């Protein structure tokens with residue numbers, strides 16, 4: 001940020017997510033180049049750019065589907081939350097419980113995806129990745145995985161505590177479904193839902209992990225105008241409940257209407273960031289989109 | 293399209309167990325029928341163990357016979373092991389010879405239950421050990437590695453001295469373990485009901501596992517490991533859990549099989565047994581508990597039927613009665629699978645295609661209870677900041 005102050009407003013004072021000089025290579029292809037950006041608490045931030053700019057790669061690296069080639073990612077830990085026991089970032093199978101200082105930034109580079117999820121980052125995928133052969137409700141219950149406890153032995157003999165937990169998980173999952181408007185489809189197979197419904201189900205599943213940062217990869221893709229309008233309201237509702245939203249979107253109307261800040265990526269490089277109005281007039285952005 | 297109805301499912305499975313329990317009323321404990329029923333039950337136990345990895349977790353394991361062999365060899369070796377009367381050292385009498393005056397080392401009240409548990413635990417550990425280097429493999433690569441590892445174990449058991457090598461290790465009557473004061477002969481009532489109990493417990497456990505948080509996580513790994521990770525499922529740990537459970541059941545099945553076959557022979561533990569178990573799952577429908585049972589019934593029973601003598605035409609002599617060569621059953625298994633792929637690619641009894649029906653009064657009850665449990669995003673404290 002400090003290197004390129006001309007790009008936009010100052011870095012938020014206490015960012016929730018901070019990406020520092022992150023690059024990612026696929027063999028010889030440098031998909032993301034030296035990216036530095038910060039997302040503030042409870043804002044809606046958008047990441048835009050032409051096809052193949054490297055937007056999805058940024059999400060994949062943040063959620064550690066693959067680690068960055070270089071660079072670091074930091075996440076600010078919740079303040080005042082009682083004893084958040086994060087797992088040791090070591091990629092080993094032994095997981096030491098480790099209490100990290102509250103309200104401080106944790107370096108999450110190198111964590112496993114499930115640890116990133118536990119730390120409070122949830123996501124959806126550009127090419128919807130639901131568990132298609134499971135019911136809608138079960139999909140959301142998977143989102144609740146980290147918030148339920150019962151293990152192998154209580155499962156095998158079906159202890160009362162496990163049954164109670166299952167019942168509570170059903171109710172909680174159902175509530176997330178009502179939130180995205182899918183509760184009436186709870187017992188259908190996820191794969192049988194319409195496209196727009198699948199996207200909303202993915203959001204419900206991600207919300208069930210109770211994230212502080214929600215990454216949405218092209219949530220409006222394939223939606224009709226009415227569904228898109230509903231989606232915009234949904235995203236704003238999510239933010240109003242204290243979840244920070246970082247989304248990738250090609251639908252410019254959606255981006256410009258709901259986001260607080262926009263980042264523009266082109267050929268893996270951040271070429272602009274700022275409020276939606278200023279971005280629309282930025283000559284570099286116009287060139288990136290028109291010059292292809 | 294069929295829905296999975298829990299009540300119907302429990303009813304069917306209870307009926308199966310009851311049927312097994314009633315067989316001795318008509319046929320006794322000795323003879324072809326009870327022996328085949330026992331073999332079916334033991335194979336069904338192992339098929340359900342394999343189902344944890346193949347059906348739930350979605351990894352094709354072609355080396356499951358390793359657990360069967362390990363469970364069997366541990367059982368037989370510990371039961372025949374004697375102390376040398378002069379030196380007091382441990383001896384495994386290979387080749388059916390028995391030592392006069394030697395004391396069995398592992399014969400004490402309840403020792404078989406201990407051996408059974410041990411067979412399970414050792415195979416569980418073996419499953420984890422085998423799983424550790426293969427955690428990142430999927431699909432064909434995983435299948436090939438399991439196949440290779442099973443072959444290594446097979447060659448070891450076939451050549452090692454303590455397993456009897458290419459010879460069989462027989463359980464002579466004094467070697468047969470005792471349970472509650474009764475000898476566990478392969479045609480004894482106590483053995484029959486022991487197998488029935490393990491069989492029932494495995495079925496119940498399989499259904500419970502499938503309908504639990506752990507089973508859901510395993511299914512998620514099968515359906516989309518990336519999405520499972522993103523939902524917070526520690527994929528490696530759950531895969532290891534699946535390997536451990538699967539190995540445990542395999543070891544138990546192997547131990548019971550050793551009693552059924554009254555000994556251990558490495559030659560009988562070839563890769564074909566793995567393939568047969570996979571076929572049981574495929575025939576019934578991968579991922580389905582009822583399917584695994586059906587597959588075991590059909591394929592094991594067919595194998596036994598093919599052992600019977602049938603009329604063969606022999607030139608010059610005319611019709612003679614003789615059995616098919618043992619390999620012939622694989623011809624039939626192959627034919628069945630080809631027919632299956634053509635007419636019912638998902639198996640005969642595939643797992644449900646939709647969830648349980650959803651009564652509206654449940655929805656109302658849930659929405660009332662939900663308010664107290666529902667939390668969206670960060671804790672209230674943080675959100676209100």
Ligand SMILES: Nc1ncnc2c1ncn2[C@@H]1O[C@H](COP(=O)(O)OP(=O)(O)OP(=O)(O)O)[C@@H](O)[C@H]1O
Pocket residue numbers: 026029031049050051052053054055056057058126
């Ligand atoms: N798994 C991968 N292996 C190799 N190259 C990849 C992989 N994923 C992406 N790429 C390459 O990295 C570059 C950036 O891809 P990315 O998917 O991040 O773009 P994007 O901005 O999300 O595009 P779109 O708008 O089309 O979704 C592209 O050139 C792409 O071909």
Ligand SMILES: [Mg+2]
Pocket residue numbers: 055056057126
């Ligand atoms: Mg993309």
